[in-house]
Amino acid sequence: MKSFNYKRQNNYSWGMTIDLDRCNGCGACVVACQAENNVASVGAEQSGKERNMHWLRIERYIEGTYPDVKVRFLPMMCQHCERAPCESVCPVYATYHNPEGLNVQVYNRCIGTRFCGNNCPYSVRFFNWWDPAWDADQANQLNPDVSLRERGIMEKCSMCMQRIRRAKDHAKDEGRPVADGEIQPACAQTCPTRAITFGDRNDPDSKVHELMHSGRAINLFEEKGTHPAVKYLKGGAAHVI
Amino acid sequence: MDRRSFLKLGALSATAGAAGACGQVAQKVIPYVTIPDDGVNPVDGYYYATTCQECNAGCGVIVRTVNGRAKKIEGNAAHPISRGSACARGQAAVQRVYHPERLSKPLALKGPKGSGAFEPVSWEEAVEILGKKLLGAEGQVFYLNNGANDLCSGIAAAVFGAMPGFMMAGNRDPGVESQFAGGADLREYPRVPYPDLENAEFSLLFGADIFESDRSPVFFGRAFGASRRDRASIRGRLVYAGSRLSSTAAACDKWIPTPPGRLGILALSVAHVVVETVISRGLAQSIPRNAMGRFSDALATYAPDKVAAELETQPDVIRRLALPFVEEAPAVAIAGDDMAGHTNGVAGVDAVEFLNMISYEIGREKLRIKPRLTPEPDYDLAARMAGWFGLAPDQQSFRRLKKLTDDALSGRFKVGIISHTNPVFDTPAPLKFADALKATPFVAVFASFMDETAALADLILPDYHWLEGWSAEMPVFAPGVPVLNLRQPVVAAYRDARAQGDILLAAARRAGMATPADSVDGYLLKFIAKFRAEMLDIPPLLTDREALEYLLRRGGWWPSTTEAEPEPAPGHERLWKFKDRLAANPPLFEGAQEGAFHLHPYQTAHLGRGAGANQAWLQEAPDPITTLMWQSWIEMNPSSAARLGLVEGDLVTVTSPHGSITAPLFPYPGIRPDVVALPLGYGHTNYGALATGLGANPMALLGLAMDDRSGALAWRSQMVTVKKAGGSVKMLRNAHPEGEYKGEIFQL
Numbered sequence: 006m007k008s009f010n011y012k013r014q015n016n017y018s019w020g021m022t023i024d025l026d027r028c029n030g031c032g033a034c035v036v037a038c039q040a041e042n043n044v045a046s047v048g049a050e051q052s053g054k055e056r057n058m059h060w061l062r063i064e065r066y067i068e069g070t071y072p073d074v075k076v077r078f079l080p081m082m083c084q085h086c087e088r089a090p091c092e093s094v095c096p097v098y099a100t101y102h103n104p105e106g107l108n109v110q111v112y113n114r115c116i117g118t119r120f121c122g123n124n125c126p127y128s129v130r131f132f133n134w135w136d137p138a139w140d141a142d143q144a145n146q147l148n149p150d151v152s153l154r155e156r157g158i159m160e161k162c163s164m165c166m167q168r169i170r171r172a173k174d175h176a177k178d179e180g181r182p183v184a185d186g187e188i189q190p191a192c193a194q195t196c197p198t199r200a201i202t203f204g205d206r207n208d209p210d211s212k213v214h215e216l217m218h219s220g221r222a223i224n225l226f227e228e229k230g231t232h233p234a235v236k237y238l239k240g241g242a243a244h245v246i
Numbered sequence: 247m248d249r250r251s252f253l254k255l256g257a258l259s260a261t262a263g264a265a266g267a268c269g270q271v272a273q274k275v276i277p278y279v280t281i282p283d284d285g286v287n288p289v290d291g292y293y294y295a296t297t298c299q300e301c302n303a304g305c306g307v308i309v310r311t312v313n314g315r316a317k318k319i320e321g322n323a324a325h326p327i328s329r330g331s332a333c334a335r336g337q338a339a340v341q342r343v344y345h346p347e348r349l350s351k352p353l354a355l356k357g358p359k360g361s362g363a364f365e366p367v368s369w370e371e372a373v374e375i376l377g378k379k380l381l382g383a384e385g386q387v388f389y390l391n392n393g394a395n396d397l398c399s400g401i402a403a404a405v406f407g408a409m410p411g412f413m414m415a416g417n418r419d420p421g422v423e424s425q426f427a428g429g430a431d432l433r434e435y436p437r438v439p440y441p442d443l444e445n446a447e448f449s450l451l452f453g454a455d456i457f458e459s460d461r462s463p464v465f466f467g468r469a470f471g472a473s474r475r476d477r478a479s480i481r482g483r484l485v486y487a488g489s490r491l492s493s494t495a496a497a498c499d500k501w502i503p504t505p506p507g508r509l510g511i512l513a514l515s516v517a518h519v520v521v522e523t524v525i526s527r528g529l530a531q532s533i534p535r536n537a538m539g540r541f542s543d544a545l546a547t548y549a550p551d552k553v554a555a556e557l558e559t560q561p562d563v564i565r566r567l568a569l570p571f572v573e574e575a576p577a578v579a580i581a582g583d584d585m586a587g588h589t590n591g592v593a594g595v596d597a598v599e600f601l602n603m604i605s606y607e608i609g610r611e612k613l614r615i616k617p618r619l620t621p622e623p624d625y626d627l628a629a630r631m632a633g634w635f636g637l638a639p640d641q642q643s644f645r646r647l648k649k650l651t652d653d654a655l656s657g658r659f660k661v662g663i664i665s666h667t668n669p670v671f672d673t674p675a676p677l678k679f680a681d682a683l684k685a686t687p688f689v690a691v692f693a694s695f696m697d698e699t700a701a702l703a704d705l706i707l708p709d710y711h712w713l714e715g716w717s718a719e720m721p722v723f724a725p726g727v728p729v730l731n732l733r734q735p736v737v738a739a740y741r742d743a744r745a746q747g748d749i750l751l752a753a754a755r756r757a758g759m760a761t762p763a764d765s766v767d768g769y770l771l772k773f774i775a776k777f778r779a780e781m782l783d784i785p786p787l788l789t790d791r792e793a794l795e796y797l798l799r800r801g802g803w804w805p806s807t808t809e810a811e812p813e814p815a816p817g818h819e820r821l822w823k824f825k826d827r828l829a830a831n832p833p834l835f836e837g838a839q840e841g842a843f844h845l846h847p848y849q850t851a852h853l854g855r856g857a858g859a860n861q862a863w864l865q866e867a868p869d870p871i872t873t874l875m876w877q878s879w880i881e882m883n884p885s886s887a888a889r890l891g892l893v894e895g896d897l898v899t900v901t902s903p904h905g906s907i908t909a910p911l912f913p914y915p916g917i918r919p920d921v922v923a924l925p926l927g928y929g930h931t932n933y934g935a936l937a938t939g940l941g942a943n944p945m946a947l948l949g950l951a952m953d954d955r956s957g958a959l960a961w962r963s964q965m966v967t968v969k970k971a972g973g974s975v976k977m978l979r980n981a982h983p984e985g986e987y988k989g990e991i992f993q994l
Binding site: 024026027028029030031032033035036037039040041046047048049052053057062063065067069070071072074075076077078140142143144145147148149150167168170171174191194195196197199200240241 | 312471940978
């Protein structure tokens with residue numbers, strides 16, 4: 006939920022749009038997220054138990070039967086709900102809503118009840134069933150900006166908090182607000198089709214504000230009343246040929 | 247003083263005392279529920295521009311390094327191919343640098359070939375071994391790479407090119423030569439252009455899997471996004487024709503299933519409608535009427551009414567596909583794998599070129615905006631650049647690789663050098679490349695990992711990862727503007743690696759051969775000296791090394807504006823050259839018999855031809871279409887599966903005259919009932935712990951059918967039989983069979 010001083014404290018309210026008409030399902034964002042956020046690979050055996058840790062995945066929908074088949078893609082990550090079902094069930098406040106509109110996970114508070122994952126309608130919270138293993142060689146690649154998680158805690162998309170923090174640090178040093186487009190989460194930066202846009206929803210001149218008010222924006226599971234900070238842009242062809 | 251004042255004063259002095267003691271006053275209470283979102287203390291690191299080498303596209307990238315280690319790869323926003331993005335394979339490249347199985351020392355064979363009895367040797371010993379072998383080779387040497395036009399191949403050509411028995415070849419993506427050959431002698435340059443998807447309103451993809459493997463998925467992805475939503479009131483429409491609904495087809499608005507090998511006929515039929523419409527509406531006056539008559543005659547047999555039955559579609563569908571090419575809006579046709587992978591591939595690519603050219607001609611005349619057709623205005627420069635690299639004109643093809651293999655089998659070569667390609671794994675079994683390596687007395691393989699080809703080497707040379715060394719490269723495909731890509735040591739070598747060029751040069755010196763430079767560095771500087779002599783936008787006062795540094799800041803050289811001038815229209819002269827080639831032979835299929843399926847091997851966006859199979863990120867990234875991880879599969883239409891009594895996960899045996907493999911079934915409605923599809927990249931037999939034994943390799947099923955004109959492998963022309971193998975496996979899916987929450991999200 007929005008805290009009472011939501012706007013007074015600072016004026017950022019981070020949000021994201023994902024243009025479903027642009028997404029071609031290539032999966033670059035999935036690997037980019039994994040590389041940026043030190044997300045562990047779990048291996049074949051754990052994958053078989055549906056214990057993958059991908060903070061971001063591409064949902065795939067097959068409609069129709071041959072020959073009138075349509076396949077659609079939908080990138081799915083934490084929706085950073087304003088009224089997040091995960092936050093209200095955490096007994097230790099390990100997940101909470103920060104003043105900039107993001108749903109944040111505090112790793113060292115988490116005691117692993119998994120209530121949040123159970124209550125998330127989007128299935129975007131991931132539990133560390135094991136200590137993630139990186140051997141000495143692969144540890145060289147780990148991003149020093151992102152803390153490693155351990156067995157028994159939940160993790161999820163942070164909208165690349167470290168990138169937000171870095172941009173805010175730079176802006177503060179230069180005595181200016183964060184410029185639109187200055188922050189790009191790893192998924193948005195690598196997306197070849199530019200389907201993902203991130204920015205300040207409170208800035209009326211931001212790209213994300215424009216897209217969210219373009220009339221194409223929808224919430225996933227609107228009826229659940231979660232008020233996500235991630236909006237999907239629908240749209241397709243009325244006629245093709 | 248009353249009691250109230252006393253208490254006030256007391257409280258005040260207590261606060262003052264506390265302030266004095268601690269030096270600060272708590273301003274407000276911080277509730278437990280709002281803790282800072284810290285936990286991150288971001289560092290900046292250093293960013294270097296270089297060029298990705300995970301495939302041949304040549305995407306410019308920016309690499310973030312912290313404490314001398316590569317952390318993250320991003321696209322280079324200034325680069326005309328990547329334009330600021332990277333694909334999954336590019337993102338995963340850092341995992342290869344720090345891969346625990348990366349070879350750390352040169353390995354020399356101390357037993358019979360293929361025994362795997364390698365022993366580590368020093369680099370000095372390795373150079374000595376290779377140099378001695380070259381000395382005794384009497385010029386009977388081959389050099390095989392992955393088809394890249396880079397500095398290493400330039401050095402190889404410069405060092406060995408003078409020897410009479412030398413042969414060079416490239417092991418490129420299957421079928422791609424048909425795309426090179428189609429229309430190549432009609433254009434002035436032999437490279438495959440990037441069609442201008444971005445500015446098109448209608449794009450017709452002839453089996454072009456442009457977001458998975460073709461040319462650069464990053465470039466096309468960007469163009470696709472722009473065509474869809476960058477223009478205020480125009481939304482690009484895309485139609486995909488082919489026998490499987492690939493992930494590219496999924497991004498298109500419509501999929502038209504076509505029988506295998508018939509895409510050329512579809513293109514010719516569309517061309518027929520276009521030509522007839524041009525004649526009847528009096529469009530394109532610049533094309534002489536007799537030329538149009540000639541085209542019309544040639545295409546008469548491809549009228550929609552005559553071929554619709556063969557294409558298993560309605561004549562009206564073909565007419566509707568053709569209309570955008572003669573209407574106001576820009577339209578473009580793109581040829582790809584499913585067209586080029588058949589024995590009549592070049593004929594189809596020709597038809598697509600014809601379609602584009604005639605549409606362009608109409609558009610030019612009416613002064614409408616048309617997509618660029620031949621997007622390399624300065625081909626001369628590209629040719630000169632190839633010369634500076636020391637490269638002969640591009641003559642790589644599967645036919646050439648076959649000739650090299652046959653020569654090696656006959657014992658012609660004394661020394662073979664293979665650079666970062668794995669033909670033992672990714673060429674068809676009947677090519678007998680493994681036997682060719684055994685028949686060659688000495689084989690040196692540059693490879694960072696033990697793989698099927700390196701296992702048959704006499705000497706394995708683990709050279710730099712592309713993030714560690716110097717190189718320069720000309721993109722294999724023509725991105726619309728002349729491009730020079732540069733690579734620099736972004737990080738210090740993680741293992742005891744050396745530059746491939748340095749090893750080639752040192753070995754050549756040991757063999758007493760003339761060398762063009764002392765080191766890769768020196769060769770690169772010589773190249774830069776030649777390059778800057780023509781490129782006047784490089785500041786003239788710089789030394790060559792400074793000029794190199796100047797270029798490295800951007801990652802290479804390309805014109806400061808990436809907006810190429812539209813090519814002058816091809817003109818009717820060039821169109822006229824098509825007069826005798828508007829015909830497609832019927833495709834030839836090997837192994838046709840009652841109940842046989844067409845085999846549709848394909849490259850996935852993540853594994854490509856299999857080099858990424860030892861990377862956990864890529865194995866675990868769910869396949870876009872099947873969402874499967876850590877396994878290969880065979881796709882079959884649910885109706886065919888039901889006919890054979892198969893359900894998802896059942897193991898099936900696929901058999902061709904050349905071999906047989908077993909894979910679990912994935913029923914998929916987006917594939918024709920007479921086709922089965924298998925992804926490439928799986929089924930490694932010797933590629934580290936993660937990849938070995940995982941899945942099945944469809945290359946075991948393929949024969950050596952080629953397109954006569956291009957010499958490309960017709961890798962979609964094999965037919966196979968499929969039968970239940972007994973048993974089943976659990977499919978490792980990342981999602982519900984038809985997508986989670988299908989009901990809820992259906993309304994999108």
